[in-house]
Amino acid sequence: MNIDKLSQRLQTVAEYIPEGSRIADIGSDHAYLPCHVVKKGKVSYAIAGEVVEGPFQSAKKQVEAEGLSDRIDVRKGNGLEVISNDEVDCITIAGMGGALIASILDSGEAKLTNVKRLILQPNLSAKSIRLWLLEHGWQLVAEEILEEDGKIYEILVAEKGEPNKPYHNMNIAASLLMGPFLIEQKKVPFVKKWRSEVANWKRILGRLEEAAENEDNQKKRMELSNKILLVEEVLD
CATH class of the missing domain: 4.10.860 (DNA Excision Repair, Uvrb; Chain A)
Structure with missing residues (x-):
């Protein structure tokens, strides 16, 4: 994987980023995702956030090597600490446990005031995220499931709206566990x-x-x- 050819998992996340948005990629690792979408001209500005020193330095080197330092700001900090209230309108968090993603959103909720879209890819316990969205006024608007290198990943996309809407006429326990859109699609993965x-x-x-x-x-x-x-x- 490199910034020109993302993994299928990150490419799917990238596809849900709105054109022209300003994004924050939390837990950005090598900053492949922000570098990819900025280089392709899909987004105008990105923040790559990392809490661990090693990945933070890797992200900085990657951004500098691609000549994107004027459009991608690499910041060290925990979760949404790396952003200010009105800096971004889309947040991506990929490759963490669902409970950790939910806790990042919870502790940084004040930073979400002007954010229009969340794109979240948990490695496990997507239910934790669905519950958080439901309880905090975020409407699940899309879900994807895919298999890559023997692992199955879920991607959840949410916007401010009617949090109960995706669960109308559905078994709430089943749809929180398995995903209302994914239940309807019943794809092979x-x-x-x-x-x-x-x-x-x-x-x-x-x-x-x-x-x-x-x-x-x-x-x-x-x-x-x-x-x-x-x-x-x-x-x-």
Whole structure:
């Protein structure tokens, strides 16, 4: 992967960035994404944020090597600390756990006042993000799922709006877990992901059924059984 040819995962994120927007890429690593969209002329200005010294230096070198320092500002800081209130209108966060992405949005919520779009790619627990969006006035407007190098990724796109809208006439528990748009599309990676999850949950359930009976064990069995039923109903 390089700035001219992104991974399929990051290319999909890039496709959802609005033309002419100003973006902040949080956890930018080598700054491939901001460099790509600025170099292609899709965005006018970008901030690449990194909290870890190594990736921060890598991002700086990448931006300098591409001659983009006048249009990409590489900043070191935690989450949305790297932006001011009115600097950007689109935020991308890719390659972290869903719970961490949700906590970044939560602690930096005051910085989201003028942001029009969030593009979020969790490596796991996309449900944490869907819950956060629902509870904080952000409407899920699109979702993508793809498989690359043996891993399955979900991408969530949100804008300020009606947070309940995507969940109308849907099982809320299933759609928060699996994604309302993804449930409707039922693409091959989606089915593969959830069949694998169900198989894993059934293995765990089998071990729990062989273990000593106690209240905690019983609760875990009930939770797993409910999740299996929920997912199997969607898949069938």
